[in-house]
Amino acid sequence: MPAFALVDANNFYCSCERAFDPALQGLPVIVLSNNDGCVISRSEEAKELGVAMGAPWFQIEQGPDAASIRQFSSNYALYGDMSRRILEVLRRWSWKVEPYSIDEMFLDLSGFGGDLVARGHAIRRDVLRETKIPTCVGIGPSKTIAKLANHLAKQRPEYAGVCDLTDPEARAVVYPSLPVGEIWGVAGATGRRLARMGIQTVDQLAALDMRQARDAFTVIGQRLVMELRGTSCLPLNMLAPQRKGVAVTRSFSHAVTDWREMSEAVATYATRATEKLRRHGLVAAGMTVFMRTNRYNGDPSYRGQVSYEIEPTQDCLILIGEALRGARSLWRPSYRYFKAGVMLHDLSPVGRMPASMFPTRDPRASARIMTALDAVNARFGRDTLRPAVTGIAREWATKAEYRSPRYTTRIDEIMKAVAI
Amino acid sequence: MDAGELPLAYTGGETTGFQSPASDYIEQGIDLSDVLDLDKPGVYLVRASGQALAARGIFEGDVLVADTAAPPRAGGVAIAFVDGECVLATLAYREGAWHLLSADGGRAPRPLGEGAAIWAMAAALVRTEV
Numbered sequence: 001m002p003a004f005a006l007v008d009a010n011n012f013y014c015s016c017e018r019a020f021d022p023a024l025q026g027l028p029v030i031v032l033s034n035n036d037g038c039v040i041s042r043s044e045e046a047k048e049l050g051v052a053m054g055a056p057w058f059q060i061e062q063g064p065d066a067a068s069i070r071q072f073s074s075n076y077a078l079y080g081d082m083s084r085r086i087l088e089v090l091r092r093w094s095w096k097v098e099p100y101s102i103d104e105m106f107l108d109l110s111g112f113g114g115d116l117v118a119r120g121h122a123i124r125r126d127v128l129r130e131t132k133i134p135t136c137v138g139i140g141p142s143k144t145i146a147k148l149a150n151h152l153a154k155q156r157p158e159y160a161g162v163c164d165l166t167d168p169e170a171r172a173v174v175y176p177s178l179p180v181g182e183i184w185g186v187a188g189a190t191g192r193r194l195a196r197m198g199i200q201t202v203d204q205l206a207a208l209d210m211r212q213a214r215d216a217f218t219v220i221g222q223r224l225v226m227e228l229r230g231t232s233c234l235p236l237n238m239l240a241p242q243r244k245g246v247a248v249t250r251s252f253s254h255a256v257t258d259w260r261e262m263s264e265a266v267a268t269y270a271t272r273a274t275e276k277l278r279r280h281g282l283v284a285a286g287m288t289v290f291m292r293t294n295r296y297n298g299d300p301s302y303r304g305q306v307s308y309e310i311e312p313t314q315d316c317l318i319l320i321g322e323a324l325r326g327a328r329s330l331w332r333p334s335y336r337y338f339k340a341g342v343m344l345h346d347l348s349p350v351g352r353m354p355a356s357m358f359p360t361r362d363p364r365a366s367a368r369i370m371t372a373l374d375a376v377n378a379r380f381g382r383d384t385l386r387p388a389v390t391g392i393a394r395e396w397a398t399k400a401e402y403r404s405p406r407y408t409t410r411i412d413e414i415m416k417a418v419a420i
Numbered sequence: 421m422d423a424g425e426l427p428l429a430y431t432g433g434e435t436t437g438f439q440s441p442a443s444d445y446i447e448q449g450i451d452l453s454d455v456l457d458l459d460k461p462g463v464y465l466v467r468a469s470g471q472a473l474a475a476r477g478i479f480e481g482d483v484l485v486a487d488t489a490a491p492p493r494a495g496g497v498a499i500a501f502v503d504g505e506c507v508l509a510t511l512a513y514r515e516g517a518w519h520l521l522s523a524d525g526g527r528a529p530r531p532l533g534e535g536a537a538i539w540a541m542a543a544a545l546v547r548t549e550v
Protein backbone atom coordinates (compact mmCIF):
# COMPACT_ATOMS: atom_id res chain seq x y z
CA MET A 1 0.00 0.00 0.00
CA PRO A 2 1.33 3.48 -0.79
CA ALA A 3 2.24 5.64 2.19
CA PHE A 4 2.54 9.39 2.08
CA ALA A 5 3.63 11.87 4.70
CA LEU A 6 3.00 15.58 4.62
CA VAL A 7 5.52 17.57 6.64
CA ASP A 8 4.24 21.08 7.27
CA ALA A 9 6.20 23.74 9.13
CA ASN A 10 4.37 25.46 11.97
CA ASN A 11 3.97 29.22 11.40
CA PHE A 12 6.90 28.88 9.01
CA TYR A 13 8.03 32.49 8.59
CA CYS A 14 7.78 33.18 12.33
CA SER A 15 9.66 29.95 13.02
CA CYS A 16 12.45 31.01 10.63
CA GLU A 17 12.83 34.23 12.62
CA ARG A 18 12.95 32.29 15.87
CA ALA A 19 15.50 29.83 14.49
CA PHE A 20 18.18 32.51 14.65
CA ASP A 21 16.88 34.29 17.72
CA PRO A 22 15.58 31.79 20.28
CA ALA A 23 14.81 34.69 22.62
CA LEU A 24 11.68 35.15 20.49
CA GLN A 25 10.41 31.83 21.85
CA GLY A 26 7.22 32.39 23.84
CA LEU A 27 6.72 35.93 22.49
CA PRO A 28 4.04 37.01 20.03
CA VAL A 29 5.86 37.20 16.68
CA ILE A 30 4.40 38.34 13.37
CA VAL A 31 5.79 38.58 9.85
CA LEU A 32 4.53 41.27 7.49
CA SER A 33 3.87 41.18 3.76
CA ASN A 34 5.89 43.15 1.22
CA ASN A 35 5.98 46.84 2.09
CA ASP A 36 5.19 45.91 5.69
CA GLY A 37 1.53 45.95 4.70
CA CYS A 38 -0.23 43.23 6.62
CA VAL A 39 0.29 40.10 8.72
CA ILE A 40 1.17 36.95 6.77
CA SER A 41 2.49 34.73 9.57
CA ARG A 42 1.74 34.61 13.28
CA SER A 43 3.23 32.72 16.17
CA GLU A 44 0.78 30.91 18.45
CA GLU A 45 1.20 33.72 21.01
CA ALA A 46 0.25 36.31 18.38
CA LYS A 47 -2.83 34.25 17.46
CA GLU A 48 -3.79 34.15 21.13
CA LEU A 49 -3.54 37.95 21.28
CA GLY A 50 -6.19 38.00 18.58
CA VAL A 51 -3.94 39.23 15.74
CA ALA A 52 -5.78 38.25 12.56
CA MET A 53 -4.18 36.92 9.42
CA GLY A 54 -4.07 39.81 6.96
CA ALA A 55 -4.45 42.46 9.65
CA PRO A 56 -2.86 45.74 8.50
CA TRP A 57 0.37 46.60 10.31
CA PHE A 58 -0.52 50.27 10.80
CA GLN A 59 -3.53 49.18 12.87
CA ILE A 60 -1.52 46.79 15.04
CA GLU A 61 1.18 49.40 15.41
CA GLN A 62 -1.34 51.79 16.95
CA GLY A 63 -3.11 49.09 18.92
CA PRO A 64 -2.74 48.13 22.58
CA ASP A 65 -0.47 45.11 21.95
CA ALA A 66 2.11 46.92 19.81
CA ALA A 67 4.68 46.97 22.59
CA SER A 68 4.58 43.23 23.23
CA ILE A 69 4.51 42.14 19.57
CA ARG A 70 7.77 41.49 17.72
CA GLN A 71 7.24 42.31 14.07
CA PHE A 72 9.40 41.38 11.07
CA SER A 73 9.37 42.38 7.42
CA SER A 74 9.33 39.33 5.20
CA ASN A 75 12.83 37.96 4.63
CA TYR A 76 12.26 35.68 1.65
CA ALA A 77 15.96 35.11 1.08
CA LEU A 78 16.04 33.45 4.49
CA TYR A 79 12.71 31.62 4.20
CA GLY A 80 13.63 30.19 0.80
CA ASP A 81 16.95 28.90 2.07
CA MET A 82 15.37 27.38 5.19
CA SER A 83 12.80 25.64 2.97
CA ARG A 84 15.69 24.18 0.95
CA ARG A 85 17.32 22.93 4.15
CA ILE A 86 14.11 21.25 5.30
CA LEU A 87 13.81 19.46 1.96
CA GLU A 88 17.44 18.31 2.20
CA VAL A 89 16.82 16.84 5.65
CA LEU A 90 13.68 15.08 4.37
CA ARG A 91 15.60 13.57 1.45
CA ARG A 92 17.46 11.46 3.99
CA TRP A 93 14.12 9.83 4.83
CA SER A 94 12.92 9.30 1.30
CA TRP A 95 14.46 10.28 -1.98
CA LYS A 96 10.96 11.03 -3.21
CA VAL A 97 10.11 14.42 -1.75
CA GLU A 98 7.73 16.88 -3.35
CA PRO A 99 8.11 20.52 -2.30
CA TYR A 100 4.43 21.43 -2.52
CA SER A 101 4.81 24.90 -1.08
CA ILE A 102 7.55 26.80 0.72
CA ASP A 103 6.60 25.09 3.98
CA GLU A 104 4.82 21.87 2.97
CA MET A 105 6.62 18.79 1.65
CA PHE A 106 5.12 15.48 0.64
CA LEU A 107 7.23 12.36 1.18
CA ASP A 108 6.66 8.99 -0.37
CA LEU A 109 7.18 6.48 2.43
CA SER A 110 5.78 3.51 0.48
CA GLY A 111 7.48 0.22 1.08
CA PHE A 112 9.34 1.29 4.19
CA GLY A 113 6.96 -0.60 6.45
CA GLY A 114 7.63 -0.49 10.16
CA ASP A 115 6.21 2.02 12.54
CA LEU A 116 5.24 5.06 10.49
CA VAL A 117 4.36 7.10 13.56
CA ALA A 118 7.84 6.55 15.01
CA ARG A 119 9.25 7.52 11.63
CA GLY A 120 7.16 10.70 11.68
CA HIS A 121 8.53 11.63 15.10
CA ALA A 122 12.09 10.97 13.94
CA ILE A 123 11.53 13.19 10.89
CA ARG A 124 10.22 16.00 13.09
CA ARG A 125 13.19 15.63 15.43
CA ASP A 126 15.72 15.80 12.57
CA VAL A 127 14.12 18.84 10.98
CA LEU A 128 13.89 20.61 14.33
CA ARG A 129 17.49 19.84 15.27
CA GLU A 130 19.00 20.90 11.97
CA THR A 131 16.77 23.80 10.95
CA LYS A 132 15.19 24.74 14.31
CA ILE A 133 11.82 24.69 12.55
CA PRO A 134 8.95 22.88 14.32
CA THR A 135 6.75 20.83 12.02
CA CYS A 136 3.75 18.55 12.07
CA VAL A 137 3.55 15.29 10.17
CA GLY A 138 0.44 13.75 8.67
CA ILE A 139 0.54 10.19 7.30
CA GLY A 140 -1.88 8.34 5.08
CA PRO A 141 -2.29 6.02 2.09
CA SER A 142 -3.13 8.99 -0.16
CA LYS A 143 -1.92 12.57 -0.32
CA THR A 144 -5.41 13.85 0.54
CA ILE A 145 -5.47 11.73 3.72
CA ALA A 146 -1.91 12.77 4.61
CA LYS A 147 -3.02 16.39 4.33
CA LEU A 148 -6.05 15.79 6.56
CA ALA A 149 -3.87 13.93 9.03
CA ASN A 150 -1.49 16.87 9.06
CA HIS A 151 -4.36 19.19 9.89
CA LEU A 152 -5.26 16.98 12.86
CA ALA A 153 -1.64 16.79 14.00
CA LYS A 154 -1.61 20.62 14.06
CA GLN A 155 -4.99 21.12 15.70
CA ARG A 156 -5.09 18.38 18.30
CA PRO A 157 -2.36 18.28 20.92
CA GLU A 158 -3.03 14.60 21.71
CA TYR A 159 -1.24 13.63 18.50
CA ALA A 160 2.00 15.30 19.68
CA GLY A 161 2.69 16.49 16.15
CA VAL A 162 2.27 13.21 14.25
CA CYS A 163 -1.03 11.84 13.04
CA ASP A 164 -1.26 8.58 11.10
CA LEU A 165 -4.52 7.81 9.31
CA THR A 166 -3.27 4.70 7.50
CA ASP A 167 -5.69 2.53 9.42
CA PRO A 168 -9.26 2.72 8.02
CA GLU A 169 -10.58 2.43 11.56
CA ALA A 170 -8.62 5.49 12.61
CA ARG A 171 -10.21 7.36 9.71
CA ALA A 172 -13.66 6.13 10.65
CA VAL A 173 -13.15 7.68 14.09
CA VAL A 174 -12.02 11.12 12.95
CA TYR A 175 -13.85 11.65 9.64
CA PRO A 176 -17.25 12.47 11.22
CA SER A 177 -15.65 15.27 13.24
CA LEU A 178 -13.99 16.92 10.22
CA PRO A 179 -15.88 19.46 8.13
CA VAL A 180 -15.42 18.99 4.35
CA GLY A 181 -13.83 22.44 4.21
CA GLU A 182 -10.69 20.93 5.74
CA ILE A 183 -10.14 18.74 2.72
CA TRP A 184 -7.36 19.69 0.35
CA GLY A 185 -8.85 21.33 -2.73
CA VAL A 186 -12.35 21.78 -1.35
CA ALA A 187 -12.55 25.55 -1.53
CA GLY A 188 -15.50 27.81 -0.82
CA ALA A 189 -17.71 27.10 -3.85
CA THR A 190 -17.27 23.32 -3.75
CA GLY A 191 -17.93 23.36 -0.02
CA ARG A 192 -21.18 25.28 -0.49
CA ARG A 193 -22.26 22.90 -3.24
CA LEU A 194 -21.55 19.94 -0.97
CA ALA A 195 -23.53 21.62 1.81
CA ARG A 196 -26.52 21.91 -0.57
CA MET A 197 -26.22 18.19 -1.18
CA GLY A 198 -26.35 17.72 2.59
CA ILE A 199 -22.68 16.80 2.84
CA GLN A 200 -21.05 18.52 5.78
CA THR A 201 -18.40 16.17 7.06
CA VAL A 202 -15.60 14.14 5.55
CA ASP A 203 -17.23 10.77 6.35
CA GLN A 204 -20.30 11.80 4.35
CA LEU A 205 -18.17 12.74 1.36
CA ALA A 206 -16.08 9.56 1.58
CA ALA A 207 -19.32 7.54 1.54
CA LEU A 208 -20.64 9.33 -1.55
CA ASP A 209 -21.57 7.07 -4.42
CA MET A 210 -18.87 7.21 -7.13
CA ARG A 211 -21.32 7.99 -9.90
CA GLN A 212 -22.90 10.74 -7.89
CA ALA A 213 -19.47 12.18 -7.12
CA ARG A 214 -18.61 12.14 -10.79
CA ASP A 215 -21.86 13.74 -11.85
CA ALA A 216 -21.62 16.51 -9.30
CA PHE A 217 -17.89 17.21 -9.37
CA THR A 218 -16.50 15.61 -12.53
CA VAL A 219 -13.62 13.22 -12.43
CA ILE A 220 -11.91 15.44 -9.87
CA GLY A 221 -14.65 14.80 -7.34
CA GLN A 222 -14.50 11.09 -8.03
CA ARG A 223 -10.75 11.10 -7.48
CA LEU A 224 -11.24 13.00 -4.24
CA VAL A 225 -13.66 10.38 -2.92
CA MET A 226 -11.25 7.61 -3.91
CA GLU A 227 -8.38 9.40 -2.17
CA LEU A 228 -10.46 9.85 0.99
CA ARG A 229 -11.26 6.14 1.00
CA GLY A 230 -7.55 5.34 0.91
CA THR A 231 -6.92 4.72 -2.79
CA SER A 232 -4.08 6.89 -3.97
CA CYS A 233 -4.85 8.75 -7.21
CA LEU A 234 -2.46 11.68 -6.89
CA PRO A 235 1.15 10.62 -7.35
CA LEU A 236 4.07 12.51 -5.93
CA ASN A 237 5.00 15.33 -8.25
CA MET A 238 8.71 15.84 -8.13
CA LEU A 239 9.20 17.85 -11.28
CA ALA A 240 8.49 21.52 -11.03
CA PRO A 241 6.21 22.57 -13.88
CA GLN A 242 7.93 24.21 -16.82
CA ARG A 243 8.14 27.90 -16.19
CA LYS A 244 5.45 29.64 -18.16
CA GLY A 245 6.78 33.08 -17.49
CA VAL A 246 8.86 35.22 -15.21
CA ALA A 247 7.12 38.03 -13.39
CA VAL A 248 8.56 40.75 -11.20
CA THR A 249 5.89 43.01 -9.81
CA ARG A 250 6.03 45.12 -6.66
CA SER A 251 3.99 47.80 -5.02
CA PHE A 252 5.91 50.96 -4.21
CA SER A 253 6.74 52.24 -0.75
CA HIS A 254 4.88 55.47 -1.61
CA ALA A 255 2.75 56.71 -4.51
CA VAL A 256 5.05 57.31 -7.47
CA THR A 257 4.30 60.49 -9.44
CA ASP A 258 7.67 61.07 -11.01
CA TRP A 259 8.86 59.43 -14.24
CA ARG A 260 12.41 59.12 -12.88
CA GLU A 261 11.18 56.94 -10.01
CA MET A 262 8.93 54.91 -12.29
CA SER A 263 11.71 54.32 -14.80
CA GLU A 264 14.10 53.24 -12.04
CA ALA A 265 11.54 50.78 -10.74
CA VAL A 266 10.74 49.34 -14.16
CA ALA A 267 14.46 49.07 -14.99
CA THR A 268 15.02 47.30 -11.67
CA TYR A 269 12.20 44.82 -12.32
CA ALA A 270 13.55 44.15 -15.82
CA THR A 271 17.00 43.53 -14.31
CA ARG A 272 15.53 41.09 -11.77
CA ALA A 273 13.51 39.28 -14.41
CA THR A 274 16.60 38.92 -16.60
CA GLU A 275 18.54 37.52 -13.62
CA LYS A 276 15.86 34.84 -13.35
CA LEU A 277 16.14 34.09 -17.07
CA ARG A 278 19.89 33.58 -16.78
CA ARG A 279 19.54 31.45 -13.67
CA HIS A 280 17.26 29.09 -15.59
CA GLY A 281 19.11 29.28 -18.90
CA LEU A 282 16.13 30.80 -20.70
CA VAL A 283 15.39 33.57 -23.14
CA ALA A 284 12.05 35.33 -23.60
CA ALA A 285 10.38 36.37 -26.83
CA GLY A 286 7.67 38.48 -25.24
CA MET A 287 7.35 41.11 -22.55
CA THR A 288 4.45 42.69 -20.67
CA VAL A 289 4.77 45.88 -18.67
CA PHE A 290 2.05 47.30 -16.50
CA MET A 291 1.55 50.16 -14.09
CA ARG A 292 -1.47 51.01 -12.02
CA THR A 293 -2.87 53.26 -9.36
CA ASN A 294 -4.39 52.06 -6.11
CA ARG A 295 -8.03 51.29 -6.70
CA TYR A 296 -8.93 51.21 -3.05
CA ASN A 297 -7.69 54.53 -1.68
CA GLY A 298 -9.78 56.90 -3.76
CA ASP A 299 -6.95 57.94 -6.11
CA PRO A 300 -8.04 58.49 -9.73
CA SER A 301 -7.91 55.09 -11.35
CA TYR A 302 -5.50 54.15 -14.12
CA ARG A 303 -4.45 50.68 -15.21
CA GLY A 304 -2.07 50.51 -18.14
CA GLN A 305 -0.67 47.33 -19.62
CA VAL A 306 1.17 46.61 -22.83
CA SER A 307 2.59 43.40 -24.34
CA TYR A 308 5.03 43.15 -27.19
CA GLU A 309 7.68 41.03 -28.83
CA ILE A 310 11.24 41.52 -27.72
CA GLU A 311 14.69 40.53 -28.83
CA PRO A 312 15.40 37.08 -27.32
CA THR A 313 18.38 37.77 -25.11
CA GLN A 314 19.68 37.37 -21.58
CA ASP A 315 21.21 40.82 -21.62
CA CYS A 316 19.61 42.98 -18.95
CA LEU A 317 20.76 46.17 -20.65
CA ILE A 318 18.75 45.29 -23.74
CA LEU A 319 15.73 44.16 -21.73
CA ILE A 320 15.82 47.33 -19.63
CA GLY A 321 15.56 49.24 -22.88
CA GLU A 322 12.64 47.06 -23.98
CA ALA A 323 10.88 47.49 -20.64
CA LEU A 324 11.33 51.26 -20.59
CA ARG A 325 9.95 51.43 -24.12
CA GLY A 326 6.74 49.81 -22.85
CA ALA A 327 6.68 51.87 -19.66
CA ARG A 328 7.08 55.13 -21.57
CA SER A 329 4.07 54.26 -23.72
CA LEU A 330 1.98 53.65 -20.58
CA TRP A 331 3.14 56.61 -18.54
CA ARG A 332 0.53 59.30 -17.94
CA PRO A 333 1.70 62.12 -15.72
CA SER A 334 -0.52 63.31 -12.86
CA TYR A 335 -1.52 59.82 -11.71
CA ARG A 336 -0.35 58.46 -8.38
CA TYR A 337 1.14 55.09 -9.27
CA PHE A 338 0.95 52.34 -6.71
CA LYS A 339 2.35 49.30 -8.46
CA ALA A 340 4.22 48.30 -11.59
CA GLY A 341 5.53 45.08 -13.05
CA VAL A 342 7.53 43.45 -15.80
CA MET A 343 6.61 40.00 -17.11
CA LEU A 344 8.61 37.91 -19.54
CA HIS A 345 6.82 35.22 -21.51
CA ASP A 346 7.24 32.84 -24.45
CA LEU A 347 10.27 31.40 -22.72
CA SER A 348 12.58 28.87 -24.31
CA PRO A 349 15.94 27.43 -23.41
CA VAL A 350 18.80 29.60 -24.57
CA GLY A 351 20.14 28.40 -27.92
CA ARG A 352 16.80 26.86 -28.93
CA MET A 353 15.65 30.21 -30.22
CA PRO A 354 17.08 31.58 -33.48
CA ALA A 355 19.45 34.41 -32.62
CA SER A 356 18.32 37.84 -33.58
CA MET A 357 19.59 38.77 -37.02
CA PHE A 358 20.32 42.33 -35.98
CA PRO A 359 21.28 42.12 -32.31
CA THR A 360 21.30 45.39 -30.41
CA ARG A 361 24.63 44.55 -28.84
CA ASP A 362 27.46 42.22 -29.82
CA PRO A 363 26.19 38.92 -28.36
CA ARG A 364 29.64 37.78 -27.32
CA ALA A 365 30.43 40.95 -25.44
CA SER A 366 26.93 40.86 -23.98
CA ALA A 367 27.34 37.28 -22.69
CA ARG A 368 30.70 38.19 -21.12
CA ILE A 369 29.31 41.23 -19.38
CA MET A 370 26.32 39.29 -18.00
CA THR A 371 28.60 36.50 -16.77
CA ALA A 372 30.78 39.07 -15.03
CA LEU A 373 27.72 40.81 -13.58
CA ASP A 374 26.34 37.56 -12.16
CA ALA A 375 29.74 36.54 -10.80
CA VAL A 376 30.24 39.85 -8.98
CA ASN A 377 26.71 39.80 -7.57
CA ALA A 378 26.97 36.16 -6.52
CA ARG A 379 30.17 36.93 -4.67
CA PHE A 380 29.42 40.31 -3.13
CA GLY A 381 25.64 40.19 -2.87
CA ARG A 382 22.76 41.08 -5.11
CA ASP A 383 22.82 44.54 -6.69
CA THR A 384 26.48 45.15 -5.91
CA LEU A 385 26.87 45.80 -9.63
CA ARG A 386 23.82 47.11 -11.42
CA PRO A 387 22.85 49.38 -14.26
CA ALA A 388 22.70 53.00 -13.13
CA VAL A 389 19.22 53.47 -14.63
CA THR A 390 17.89 51.25 -11.85
CA GLY A 391 18.49 54.14 -9.47
CA ILE A 392 20.80 54.87 -6.58
CA ALA A 393 18.60 55.93 -3.67
CA ARG A 394 15.48 54.04 -4.81
CA GLU A 395 13.01 55.81 -2.55
CA TRP A 396 10.23 53.92 -4.31
CA ALA A 397 11.59 50.53 -3.30
CA THR A 398 9.51 48.19 -1.20
CA LYS A 399 9.73 49.00 2.47
CA ALA A 400 11.22 46.34 4.69
CA GLU A 401 11.92 48.26 7.82
CA TYR A 402 11.93 45.28 10.15
CA ARG A 403 13.73 42.68 8.09
CA SER A 404 16.05 40.38 10.00
CA PRO A 405 19.53 39.60 8.64
CA ARG A 406 19.77 37.20 5.71
CA TYR A 407 21.63 34.83 8.01
CA THR A 408 22.22 32.03 5.54
CA THR A 409 22.77 33.75 2.20
CA ARG A 410 24.91 36.82 2.96
CA ILE A 411 28.35 36.50 4.47
CA ASP A 412 28.10 39.97 6.01
CA GLU A 413 24.78 39.12 7.70
CA ILE A 414 25.60 35.76 9.34
CA MET A 415 24.87 35.13 13.02
CA LYS A 416 27.34 36.47 15.56
CA ALA A 417 28.49 34.58 18.62
CA VAL A 418 30.46 36.18 21.45
CA ALA A 419 33.34 34.09 22.75
CA ILE A 420 33.14 33.69 26.53
CA MET B 421 34.03 30.79 -32.18
CA ASP B 422 30.33 31.24 -32.76
CA ALA B 423 28.76 34.49 -31.82
CA GLY B 424 27.60 34.51 -28.23
CA GLU B 425 29.72 31.53 -27.25
CA LEU B 426 32.02 31.74 -24.26
CA PRO B 427 35.49 30.17 -24.26
CA LEU B 428 35.38 26.50 -23.19
CA ALA B 429 36.51 25.66 -19.72
CA TYR B 430 40.04 24.29 -19.84
CA THR B 431 40.93 21.86 -17.06
CA GLY B 432 44.35 20.77 -18.30
CA GLY B 433 43.19 18.03 -20.65
CA GLU B 434 41.36 19.61 -23.58
CA THR B 435 44.26 20.55 -25.82
CA THR B 436 43.76 21.19 -29.55
CA GLY B 437 47.18 20.26 -31.01
CA PHE B 438 49.02 17.66 -28.97
CA GLN B 439 46.92 15.42 -26.81
CA SER B 440 47.53 16.23 -23.18
CA PRO B 441 49.17 13.30 -21.34
CA ALA B 442 47.12 14.44 -18.36
CA SER B 443 43.75 14.07 -20.06
CA ASP B 444 42.95 10.74 -18.38
CA TYR B 445 44.02 12.02 -15.00
CA ILE B 446 42.18 15.31 -14.71
CA GLU B 447 40.65 15.78 -11.29
CA GLN B 448 38.33 18.45 -9.97
CA GLY B 449 39.98 21.32 -8.17
CA ILE B 450 39.55 21.33 -4.43
CA ASP B 451 36.20 22.76 -3.43
CA LEU B 452 36.34 24.16 0.10
CA SER B 453 32.57 24.03 0.27
CA ASP B 454 32.91 20.22 -0.01
CA VAL B 455 35.77 20.02 2.45
CA LEU B 456 33.79 22.03 5.01
CA ASP B 457 30.47 20.26 4.26
CA LEU B 458 28.74 23.57 3.64
CA ASP B 459 26.02 21.83 1.63
CA LYS B 460 24.74 19.84 4.58
CA PRO B 461 21.32 21.19 5.57
CA GLY B 462 22.35 21.54 9.20
CA VAL B 463 25.48 23.57 8.51
CA TYR B 464 25.49 27.35 9.08
CA LEU B 465 28.17 30.02 9.19
CA VAL B 466 28.61 32.01 12.38
CA ARG B 467 30.92 34.96 12.99
CA ALA B 468 33.02 34.86 16.18
CA SER B 469 33.40 38.03 18.17
CA GLY B 470 35.62 38.73 21.16
CA GLN B 471 39.01 37.25 22.05
CA ALA B 472 38.06 35.01 24.97
CA LEU B 473 38.82 31.86 22.96
CA ALA B 474 42.08 33.17 21.45
CA ALA B 475 43.99 30.47 23.33
CA ARG B 476 41.99 27.93 21.32
CA GLY B 477 42.83 29.75 18.13
CA ILE B 478 39.44 31.40 17.68
CA PHE B 479 39.78 35.12 17.06
CA GLU B 480 37.47 38.06 16.55
CA GLY B 481 36.08 37.97 13.00
CA ASP B 482 36.67 34.27 12.37
CA VAL B 483 33.90 32.44 10.54
CA LEU B 484 32.86 29.23 12.25
CA VAL B 485 31.27 26.36 10.39
CA ALA B 486 28.48 25.41 12.77
CA ASP B 487 26.89 21.98 12.57
CA THR B 488 23.48 21.67 14.19
CA ALA B 489 23.46 17.91 13.57
CA ALA B 490 26.63 17.27 15.57
CA PRO B 491 26.13 15.84 19.06
CA PRO B 492 27.61 17.74 22.01
CA ARG B 493 31.22 16.80 22.72
CA ALA B 494 33.23 17.47 25.87
CA GLY B 495 36.00 19.91 25.04
CA GLY B 496 34.24 20.98 21.87
CA VAL B 497 33.21 24.55 21.14
CA ALA B 498 29.48 25.16 21.15
CA ILE B 499 27.44 27.97 19.66
CA ALA B 500 24.82 28.38 22.36
CA PHE B 501 22.12 30.76 23.43
CA VAL B 502 22.38 31.86 27.06
CA ASP B 503 19.60 34.11 28.33
CA GLY B 504 18.95 35.27 24.77
CA GLU B 505 22.62 35.98 24.00
CA CYS B 506 24.47 33.98 21.35
CA VAL B 507 27.77 32.82 22.82
CA LEU B 508 30.72 30.68 21.86
CA ALA B 509 31.84 28.49 24.72
CA THR B 510 33.77 25.36 25.54
CA LEU B 511 31.59 22.44 26.48
CA ALA B 512 32.25 20.19 29.49
CA TYR B 513 30.43 17.27 31.07
CA ARG B 514 30.45 17.54 34.86
CA GLU B 515 28.45 15.80 37.55
CA GLY B 516 26.01 14.33 35.10
CA ALA B 517 25.29 17.53 33.18
CA TRP B 518 26.64 19.52 30.26
CA HIS B 519 28.12 22.89 31.14
CA LEU B 520 29.21 25.90 29.11
CA LEU B 521 32.59 27.06 30.39
CA SER B 522 33.88 30.58 30.20
CA ALA B 523 37.50 30.45 28.98
CA ASP B 524 38.69 33.49 30.86
CA GLY B 525 36.85 32.44 33.99
CA GLY B 526 34.79 35.62 33.77
CA ARG B 527 31.55 33.69 34.16
CA ALA B 528 30.66 30.69 36.27
CA PRO B 529 30.14 27.39 34.39
CA ARG B 530 26.56 27.44 33.12
CA PRO B 531 24.61 24.18 33.09
CA LEU B 532 22.48 23.58 30.02
CA GLY B 533 18.78 23.78 30.66
CA GLU B 534 16.80 26.76 31.86
CA GLY B 535 17.79 29.68 29.60
CA ALA B 536 20.86 27.92 28.16
CA ALA B 537 20.83 25.65 25.12
CA ILE B 538 23.26 24.53 22.45
CA TRP B 539 22.40 25.81 18.95
CA ALA B 540 25.20 24.04 17.07
CA MET B 541 28.71 22.67 17.51
CA ALA B 542 31.64 24.40 15.83
CA ALA B 543 32.98 21.95 13.25
CA ALA B 544 35.59 24.03 11.46
CA LEU B 545 36.90 27.54 11.20
CA VAL B 546 37.59 29.86 8.29
CA ARG B 547 39.82 32.90 8.55
CA THR B 548 39.96 35.12 5.53
CA GLU B 549 42.72 37.38 6.82
CA VAL B 550 45.90 35.80 8.13
Ligand SMILES: [Mg+2]
Binds near residue numbers: 008009010011012103
Ligand atom coordinates in the same frame (compact mmCIF):
# COMPACT_ATOMS: atom_id res chain seq x y z
MG1 LIG C 1 2.66 25.69 7.50
